[in-house]
Amino acid sequence: MHRKRHEEKEVDLAALVDILGNMLFFLLATVSFLQLKTLNASVPALSTGPVSTGRAVDVSVEVKAAGLVLKASGEPADTSQKAVAVQMDIARLSDGKLDTKTLTEELWKIKKIAPETKNIMIFPEQAVMFDDVVETMDAAREMPSLVDPNKKVPLFTRPVLSELVTGDEQARDDVK
């Protein structure tokens, strides 16, 4: 029998490697690994609709240079619960950061009494850094579950940002 001789032909892969190398460089240069997240927020808006007169708890947080001021007042929808009246100063930590842990704990106490409340008013001072505002919004939005720390429990998911009006500005506006 005639035996066929197999000749091994080599494929020149250098060109392919060149192309792959170029594409890799291009894609590595253009890809972005930064993950952007978003936070919902709104501003107080004028409304011509009917005014709600039902039982509700108003929660607000003032973000100041000295720290946070938590205020909550009103009657929860659950009539078995007592009316809420909270006013609490939460000073900054020794490193200058906001004590968001304490804020979350206090907000959780309010949330337990008035679970139907979703809005929270946030009043930052004019000179406060935007970073502090986002940190406060984070602390007010959710907290780690007490049962499973990997899960999050929603707190006040609708932050409304407004401006803190100081005494002088109030007087000036009244004169207008």
Added chain:
Amino acid sequence: MSEPVFVKKQKRHRTIKVMPLNLAPLIDINANLLFFLIIANSVQEDRLQAGKDIELPPSTSAMAEAGDLVSVVVGMDHISVNELNIDPSPIKGGELVPNALDPKKDNRIISLYTRLTERFQDLVKKGAQPGAKDDDDSNLPVVLIQADKRLPYSTVAKVMRTCGEAGFTKFRFAAKAR
């Protein structure tokens, strides 16, 4: 004394063997990397794009919806709407330039207001419903504010106020994942 022995050096015929380089594993790795990067790039189109020259605040938020947004980037020295810089810049070193504000209209940022009003009109033509109910806000135009974390809130508040006056009362703040 013994006589020195002269050894005749034998000439070696060196044959240079060219070893074929096995490129198969390299191509395998490259192909995998390419596949990963192409997928990452295609997903990126739906993702939010970070503004240039800004340091976003970190957040624990898990929401990363993009959708049809108007993007306002507020850096320390520039403001841009949908990646178009406002020129001349109404902001310097994080503070708004007094000339850029309209004191008669609640200190709104004039150039930003003009740009946003045009954009708002475009969106209304496309079917956005300004003034929709708060609970059904799916048709409300949303503005994504990418503000530098070092900015004072007074500046961000003026940007928000200007957005609100131009019709955008719903905001989203961009942050980087913590």
